Amino acid sequence: MPFRFLHPFLSLYGLGMYLYWLLRHYDQVGVLISLMDKDWRSLRILDVGSGEGAIAADPRMKGADITCVDGSARAVSACRKKGLRALRMDVRTVPQKLRKERFDIIWCLDVLEHLPKGEAFNLLSELERMAGRQVVVFLPLGYLPQDREPSGAYDSELVRHRSIWEKQDFLERGYRCRVLWGYHFDIRLYCSSLADCPHPVVRHAMWAVKERENDP
Structure with a gap:
């Protein structure tokens, strides 16, 4: 398992792409802050599907609601251990369960x-x-x-991808989009169907932001 986890880095391509990723995309929190309204620290924020709270617990988020x-x-337990306010619920039920918030x-x-x-x-419509x-x-x-998580920390059903998204899906809804080309520089470890592929498989990622004043 350690070798399989590290194998994307054991080549000039892998090392180069990893350095490229670090230089361009590693600071997810910094990008998120730049996308939010300037007064975000005084606003109420809901992190849907927060995982273990890596972003909410970042020092730059200190003091945010x-x-x-x-x-x-x-x-949820990991979030609470970090001192975060955390609720356990299926994300699909958030709009109904938090409708009074x-x-x-x-x-x-x-x-x-x-x-x-x-x-x-x-x-998305409810959010x-x-x-x-x-x-x-x-x-x-x-x-x-994606249908697996290399570390084995989470069940494969929790990490499985069930839909494909394109930029147009969000542009049509009034979002502004920022594409991160090459963000996923080798997805073979996360996709059993690609495990035997002899070359790295690169995929991209995207930020999409919708302002309420942009609603039709």
């Missing part, structure tokens, strides 16, 4: 691709209605057939 939501008991900014990061596209669109100011989405761009 963030509520984390995730369907994994392990993830008000949030200014809603993050939906690496979530939509784990749902069938119809369900994901329904969730757009819930958000007072902004919805911020991050997800893979195009076909990325």
Whole structure:
């Protein structure tokens, strides 16, 4: 397993792409902050599908009013150990269960691709209605057939990708988009169908942001 986990880096291509990724894309929190309204620190933020709270717990988020939501008991427990406010629920039930709450900014990061596209669109529509100011989405761009997690920390059903997304899906809904070319510089470790592919398989990612004033 250690070799399989490291093998993308054991080549000039792998090392080069990893350095490229670090230089261009590693600071996800910094990019997220740059995409939010300038007064974000004084606003209420909902992190839908927060995982273990890596972003909400970043030092640059200190003092922000963030509520984390995730369907994994392990993830919610990890959030709480970091001192974060965290609720356990299926992300698809968030609009109904938190309908009496008000949030200014809603993050939906690496979530939509784990749902069938119809369900994901329904969730996105509800989140757009819930958000007072902004919805911020991050997800893979195009076909990325993930069905496993190399470390084995999470069940394969939780990490499986169930939908494919394109930039046009968000442009049609009034989002502004930022594509990260080559963000996933080798996806073979995460996709059993590509495990025997002899060459690296590169995929891209995308930020998409919708401002409430952009609603039709």
